[in-house]
Amino acid sequence: EFALREHDADKPLDVLLLEEPENHLSHTNMKRLVHRISESRAKQIFVATHNSLISTRLNLRNSILLNSSSPEPLTMRDLPEDTAKFFMKAPDNNVLEFILSAKVILVEGDAEYILLDSFYSLVTGSSLEADDIHVISVGGTSFKRYLDIAKVLGIRTAVIRDNDGDYQTNCIDNYLGYVADNIGIFYDAVNTSNTFEICLYDLNREVCDELWLADRKTLSVQEYMLKNKADCAFELLDKKADQIIIPDYIERAFQWINE
Template identity: 45%
Template sequence: MPVLSIEIFIDSNTNFELEGKHNSEGEEFSGLVMKIEPNDTYSEEISKSLRESDTFPFDYYKIDFKTFDGRNYNSYKRYLRYSFIDSSRINSSNATQRFIENLYKEEVSANERIRLQHEYRKQTETFSTNELNFDKEGEYELSLSSHRGRFLEENLTIRKENVDISQLGKGDHMFFNIDFALSRSQKVSNIVLIEEPENHLSHLNMHKLIQKMVEAEENQVFIATHSNMITTRLDLQNAIFLANGSAIKLEDLDDETARFFMKAPDTNVLDFILANKIILVEGNAEYILLSSLFKRMFGTELYNKNIAIISVGGLSFKRYLNIALELGKKVAVITDNDGDYAKNILDLYNEYQSDNIKVFAPENEEEYTFEVSIYRNNTSLLDRTLKTPQMSNGFQDYMLANKAESAFRILEKIYEDDFYNEFTIPKHLCEACQWIN
């Protein structure tokens, strides 16, 4: 029967009870192992199940947690403790109450808490005597409870802009949970696990949240995320990318590239790493037109071919290509020659020449940019169908001054057969689409 074994190797551990040779390496290491294996007590039941059914008998398996020295690892002797925050299932009442009490203890000294507790009990007894002491019959009377040890803490709340914490949105509750976990973990837990913290948060609040996690120096923080911002801001070299049944790390990525993505204003690096094939373009005009041209050429969308198109800006191409070299991604770069094909294409990208990377640009240096290339290949068609009397300097100048808008106007025409049949796709665009396909 198969056995599943999951091991955690712990670095710089000072607890000798975790050290031993009970691991897959058979050498002295510090760590823990979880083993899921058949329970010998049910060997007859397992045999019967295998004879009579195709259903796998995992019900008769057992789970053991042990240290590398062979000792059982249980809740009575737990060397690693963690806090788990799942943004999709925030336990508002319990977590919020713990957060309030934790904040109270941090802000108010122990002596002051004793004084406040006593004063609060005096006030509640006064209220009970003066306000609840109405005419009554029998031996029982109403009173506020004031004898529990945490009476004051249980009745505290927090307000934000005069709104009670219980009435705030899930984004605020994410902050409360993470604040509590990080502050509490310094005393109780070694590890903080956060599931998709980007849920319910605006762009600005995401920045604030990332800063809180960066400052959590006393804990090891594991974050599961689909956010480009979180992935890059917390350093690509620390990230593990899970895709297609495998785990990818970028430990060997150069420091300068990693720092670039930490500071870049807008990146699509997560989309880039998780895609099978990628087309990198410079700007919005290329992004707007290229997917539609690909569809007309091949009769299907880019995503149906597992191809991602990402607009990164010309100055960022090399940063993405550094990652492509590490991962062996197939990447087509579509860029401008800026009037010098040899210098700006052949020489500039010479170090990135490989089987999986290819740079496409017009070899004709008069087609120095995307808009000029489109116009020169379709001058008559564009002047006839899209030029207006207001374009006094001609449609090419209009395209250069209004790149996204002119691309959108051409896009609307691309799906008209009469227009597309006469439209000439520049050679470098055709070659890029055919190569990446």
């Protein structure tokens, strides 16, 4: 705060270097600092950080990235301006986790995130960590924003998403601008299997009924799973992880991410 003020008119501060300010500030004070930096116009400021909030709020297009997977510094100058603005205003996110990963699987919600590690082990006999794959839950409306970054940086990115009742429109046509060797979109191609929970129940009726049918009074088991997505995913993981049949589109995502 002291350095950001031009308190000496005769000797103004031209350049300011800040190293990982997130290590010394509360979340609230960090937001205040970001605001002060963004408002400063009379000096050049360099901030070294591992914090997504600082990176995004100060505009990703201003970033210089030092990544162990690249021998040269990378920049985000080619990131679409509206995507940079989106991340400046979006809720706290996992942008730096995404940027600093070699391979990423993006999922829509908590249920997929909770189960994906177990699914991967069952399908591949390996682990996400061993194969250098990072999983991020971003919400379906944000997929394209992360894919904009993937296009700029060449990050191998698999999107696992629901077809929402129309796979052609939502999963194919919707991503025509993101056709690239490093981007894959994976979904169920049966429109009636429109969510992850429905796909999971259709393949695992006996397992799911064993867990939840006895206590049902008004909701069916499938309806219960749709209304309690994260809790059901956790219970499946906790009690039936080795018995689950995994949807084919998720298995295809695992195969593709390792090609």
